[in-house]
Amino acid sequence: MQKKLIEVKNLKKYFPTNKGMLHAVDGVNFYINEGETLGLVGESGCGKSTTGRVVLRLLEATAGEIIYDGKDILKVDKRRMRELRRDMQIVFQDPYASLNPRMSVSQIIAEPLTVNKVFKNKNELDARVKELMDTVGLTQRLVNTYPHELDGGRRQRIGIARALALKPRFIVQDEPVSALDVSIQAQILNLMSDLQKEFSLTYLFISHDLSVVKHVSNRIAVMYLGKIVELSEYGTMFKNPIHPYTQALLSAIPVPRLHSTNEKIILEGDVPSPINPPEGCRFYGRCMYRQDICNQKTPELKDIGEKRYVACHFAENLKPAKK
Amino acid sequence: MDKNKKMLSINNLSIHYITEEGTVAAVQDMNLEVAEGETLGLVGETGAGKTTTALGIMRLIPEPPGKIVQGEIVFQGKNLLDMTTEQMREIRGNKISMIFQDPMTSLNPVIPVGEQIAEVIILHQNVNAREALERAAEMLEKVGIPPERIKEYPHQFSGGMRQRVVIAIALACNPKLLIADEPTTALDVTIQAQVLKLMNNLKKEFNTSMIMITHDLGVVAEVCDKVAIMYAGNVIEYTDKKSLFTEPRHPYTLGLFGSIPSIEDDEERLNPIKGLMPDPTNIPSGCPFHPRCPKVMEICSEKVPKDTEVSKGHFVKCLLYEE
Amino acid sequence: MNKQGQKRGPWREVWRRLKQNKAAMVGLAIILILVFSAIFADFIAPYGYDDQDLKARLQGPSMQHFLGTDNFGRDILSRIIYGSRVSLQVGFIAVGIAIAVGGTLGAISGYYGKRLDNVIMRLMDVLLAIPGILLAISIVAALGSGLQNVMIAVGIGSIPGYARIVRSSVLTIREQEFIEAARAVGASDFRIITKHIIPNALAPIIVQSTLGVAGAILSAAGLSFIGLGFQPPTPEWGAMLSTGRNFIRDHWHMTAFPGLAIMITIFGLNLLGDGLRDALDPRLKN
Numbered sequence: 001m002q003k004k005l006i007e008v009k010n011l012k013k014y015f016p017t018n019k020g021m022l023h024a025v026d027g028v029n030f031y032i033n034e035g036e037t038l039g040l041v042g043e044s045g046c047g048k049s050t051t052g053r054v055v056l057r058l059l060e061a062t063a064g065e066i067i068y069d070g071k072d073i074l075k076v077d078k079r080r081m082r083e084l085r086r087d088m089q090i091v092f093q094d095p096y097a098s099l100n101p102r103m104s105v106s107q108i109i110a111e112p113l114t115v116n117k118v119f120k121n122k123n124e125l126d127a128r129v130k131e132l133m134d135t136v137g138l139t140q141r142l143v144n145t146y147p148h149e150l151d152g153g154r155r156q157r158i159g160i161a162r163a164l165a166l167k168p169r170f171i172v173q174d175e176p177v178s179a180l181d182v183s184i185q186a187q188i189l190n191l192m193s194d195l196q197k198e199f200s201l202t203y204l205f206i207s208h209d210l211s212v213v214k215h216v217s218n219r220i221a222v223m224y225l226g227k228i229v230e231l232s233e234y235g236t237m238f239k240n241p242i243h244p245y246t247q248a249l250l251s252a253i254p255v256p257r258l259h260s261t262n263e264k265i266i267l268e269g270d271v272p273s274p275i276n277p278p279e280g281c282r283f284y285g286r287c288m289y290r291q292d293i294c295n296q297k298t299p300e301l302k303d304i305g306e307k308r309y310v311a312c313h314f315a316e317n318l319k320p321a322k323k
Numbered sequence: 324m325d326k327n328k329k330m331l332s333i334n335n336l337s338i339h340y341i342t343e344e345g346t347v348a349a350v351q352d353m354n355l356e357v358a359e360g361e362t363l364g365l366v367g368e369t370g371a372g373k374t375t376t377a378l379g380i381m382r383l384i385p386e387p388p389g390k391i392v393q394g395e396i397v398f399q400g401k402n403l404l405d406m407t408t409e410q411m412r413e414i415r416g417n418k419i420s421m422i423f424q425d426p427m428t429s430l431n432p433v434i435p436v437g438e439q440i441a442e443v444i445i446l447h448q449n450v451n452a453r454e455a456l457e458r459a460a461e462m463l464e465k466v467g468i469p470p471e472r473i474k475e476y477p478h479q480f481s482g483g484m485r486q487r488v489v490i491a492i493a494l495a496c497n498p499k500l501l502i503a504d505e506p507t508t509a510l511d512v513t514i515q516a517q518v519l520k521l522m523n524n525l526k527k528e529f530n531t532s533m534i535m536i537t538h539d540l541g542v543v544a545e546v547c548d549k550v551a552i553m554y555a556g557n558v559i560e561y562t563d564k565k566s567l568f569t570e571p572r573h574p575y576t577l578g579l580f581g582s583i584p585s586i587e588d589d590e591e592r593l594n595p596i597k598g599l600m601p602d603p604t605n606i607p608s609g610c611p612f613h614p615r616c617p618k619v620m621e622i623c624s625e626k627v628p629k630d631t632e633v634s635k636g637h638f639v640k641c642l643l644y645e646e
Numbered sequence: 647m648n649k650q651g652q653k654r655g656p657w658r659e660v661w662r663r664l665k666q667n668k669a670a671m672v673g674l675a676i677i678l679i680l681v682f683s684a685i686f687a688d689f690i691a692p693y694g695y696d697d698q699d700l701k702a703r704l705q706g707p708s709m710q711h712f713l714g715t716d717n718f719g720r721d722i723l724s725r726i727i728y729g730s731r732v733s734l735q736v737g738f739i740a741v742g743i744a745i746a747v748g749g750t751l752g753a754i755s756g757y758y759g760k761r762l763d764n765v766i767m768r769l770m771d772v773l774l775a776i777p778g779i780l781l782a783i784s785i786v787a788a789l790g791s792g793l794q795n796v797m798i799a800v801g802i803g804s805i806p807g808y809a810r811i812v813r814s815s816v817l818t819i820r821e822q823e824f825i826e827a828a829r830a831v832g833a834s835d836f837r838i839i840t841k842h843i844i845p846n847a848l849a850p851i852i853v854q855s856t857l858g859v860a861g862a863i864l865s866a867a868g869l870s871f872i873g874l875g876f877q878p879p880t881p882e883w884g885a886m887l888s889t890g891r892n893f894i895r896d897h898w899h900m901t902a903f904p905g906l907a908i909m910i911t912i913f914g915l916n917l918l919g920d921g922l923r924d925a926l927d928p929r930l931k932n
Contacts, residue, residue: 043511058829082832085831092823092827097822100846101656103841111831112831115831115834162831182368183368184595184599193592208512215585215590215593238586254519254541254545256540257544
């Protein structure tokens, strides 16, 4: 039953800058099973959004493979890619910037259908747009309104309807709720999980908000400076994070409860520059367990059992003792 | 808490914006108190009136379209609303200062950070430029930035560092009251943890009263003593931190808690508040929350709820609790 | 935020704001009157533009000739009315040429970037380095005078302006997420440029072209004034000024009225342009 829908192997995306090569995504490996949600978390600049875009070929990868449904999509030509796009969609973070302000709600939702010439006649198209609006919970009344007249939650629903229009199987969710208020955020998260069940969708859910990622994901990958440092099932990761960065990240979340039990690990300093990073662990400068080896050898993402993968030389030592 | 001296009290304050499309009651009949050294959390979603409250205290509401319709803001025994522009300028940045959300835009990009800190000191204290710069260096050290960086420009600092500079400016004159408007929202979690810890320490050191504006109940749990929850311009629940987290009463507050995915427990679905924030020019009659309220009664659309003290010091604006 | 369910496109919003601006409405009224008189010149003008009445030469304003007559006894009011045809044609068509060429170059330059951008923009820099009027003079000198050539000459001179404006707005719009969203659903470059980028880049182009029409009218008048533009008996305002210059001592009305016509037209266009800029400025959007 657990079929891999998409697998990413040693994916790299570098951007040339004036100061040198910016290693936005630097050798990332993961897979997502059909119908599953993989959460991708990390702080700003860690390369999570770039990863999402490279996976959809909205940005061209520098190196690596992206196997979707058995084929390496980095090797297919433009025309075939356009067909594949119908299968793979994206929901953007900013519902303000991701909708063309000069187009009405119905035009925006219809665009994927028009571009791909799905329907021959206008009535079928209108019917499908109405159906999509129903699916995402937008009232028909709004069909001729423009994005600037609507609030963030409704705009994000438009973005979701647009992503669903071509009946995709795989959707990259790029921080879809970070621009929304909590009460609206919860509505959208529920909508997304309903849609996932209804249309058996596979999600790559990108976010900086760990509580949101934990809520939606089956497995979670934590990124730091272009690399995945830990990848585990959500339960095990939150119970006992292994990588020092994951530990710090989890402890830093303000918990809305009195006398929260977790001891905060306050990291020193800032994320270093991703331009021409030196050999060695990227987290070296801020790590509380660093040793000499850490700035000489880059740790690989290793399988440490229990479906957990950690990129740390001391993963075995940091692993909680088995009861 | 009661033994402390009263620093700020807001009585029956109403602030309206008069626009073409109607009058917006941004703050409606507000009553709040902050004691010396105490931190009040002001929580709510976009458009709840949090920032308007802050600007009202600073007397920075743009008039027109804004207008303080009624009420008083008593700071150290004097009503700020009776003060002249000159007197207010004396107070701003000196006795009351404010930290804004975005550290990118609240610093002047062409002036070195040290000079920006020194500027406030020169404005409010009888010192010369050299002494002011010395003080600025001390302040930088206090917020955890090496004083050698005093001559650097804002763009040479990371987001977290810039917010520290902003904090240094705000605290440079040792204010009695600090208003922080979402000071960590633009920051990553690990940096947020650093900044919150810093603010907590400095607050203790200087015994500053603080109003912390946030949408994050997690931040409230970490830094506040008292909390006011705002909805559509009204403070709908006002109590100390402990009773907010142990026995929240207002249906909106309960809805907020239901909307946040928990980091510690598993939940299948979130329980969001249904519906949307009301149109600010067209606030529902009676209780503004009644169209979204799960416990709505017939009377709710007719009668405006008053502050009801459900237990000592715990005020709720809800007809469920009114006699 | 607006009441829900109401249909209010972005352009309607602009019109609503523009209507509130009195100066812009005055400008619009002036332009509309001019367009109207240009179209219906045959019906409005009391005389033909080259009807000579040698008995009534060089008369000041009177009941027969509201704005007087010129050295051939032609009615100046009629010539000004017919002249609006020429001026508006020159203004709009020259700007049209500039937008078509400059806009396309700018859009290509901004959208594709890299080397193509570099080549196009350096060409534009070369054009910009030559003073506009000098460029127009040399083009007219090369091609010969006449309506068509004046329009081309003035048009070419303003190509770089439009290329730059379009390029810079394309550069900002290109980075917006909705462009990426369009690409994600498989839209082609052509569709992205025409459906997504151009409609969003229109605002600055509209403002620039309103002001540009004014500039073009002035340039054409200037060319005629120095004898390179329109030849008599074409009723062109600049040419009228030029003729009137010889009689300015004794017959002020021959220069004053065509001059006023130019002034009022430019004034109207500028008022409208400024108003449009304010109405289109997204920072004022509520």
